[in-house]
Amino acid sequence: MSSGGAPGCGSEAAQAPDDVVRVLRRLQERYPEAGTRLHFEDRFQLLVAVVLSAQSTDVQVNRVTRRLFSLYRRPQDFAALEPAQLEPLVKGCGLYRAKARAIVGLSRALLERHGGQVPDSFEELLRLPGVGRKTANVMLSVGFDRPGLGVDTHVLRVSRRLGWHRCQGANAAEMALKALVPREWWSRAHHLLIAHGRAVCLARRPRCQGCPVRSDCPSATEQG
Ligand code: SF4
Missing domain, CATH: 1.10.1670.10 (Helix-hairpin-Helix base-excision DNA repair enzymes (C-terminal))
Structure with missing residues (x-):
């Protein structure tokens, strides 16, 4: 040893x-x-799901995102919302006000800074609203197959x-x-x-x- x-x-x-x-x-x-149990179809959806997963279970997140992603799918869709419009849809995940604010904020930031794409840089991920180190690490490993x-x-x-x-x-x-x-x-x-x-x-x-x-x-x- x-x-x-x-x-x-x-x-x-x-x-x-x-x-x-x-x-x-x-x-x-x-x-x-x-491996991850979160359901998602692309990196943006993964990012939204991981943000929602803070202090929530993957089962709860999948229940919420099934409905959420049937209504809104892309950063453009979420960026056009006000957080208050999103709150009732993410309420099942807890901390819903902060999470709604983060999802709208990060969607707008993705459009402004990254052409609507999720960046593959740890530092750029950390600059997105509501994205902490755990979320950034999960995005790299699950979303980009990187360490x-x-x-x-x-x-x-x-x-x-x-x-x-x-x-x-x-x-x-x-x-x-x-x-x-x-x-x-x-x-x-x-x-x-x-x-x-x-x-x-x-x-x-x-x-x-x-x-x-x-x-x-x-x-x-x-x-x-
Ligand atoms: S269950 Fe946890 S604490 Fe117990 S032996 Fe295994 S790793 Fe250690």
């Missing part, structure tokens, strides 16, 4: 990249279908329990994980940690007894 540092969290990394990849390979065997490691609540919790960092916040954890996980694994790591967090490494009572990476986990308990 290496004692290399995990930047941003004041912690020594407990794992070496090879150890991390071994864990990821085991998770891949358990979750071969791990991205978005940190949501599952990724943060599971990777910390695995001893890959000691970060409390998503941004610091993203930096630590990007320093530790080999780049070619970033996108898969995102999906695999989410799948594991949903199925086994639950927030309240992780099911450690049936966990496929138990032997590599410093947080394993006798419960679950």
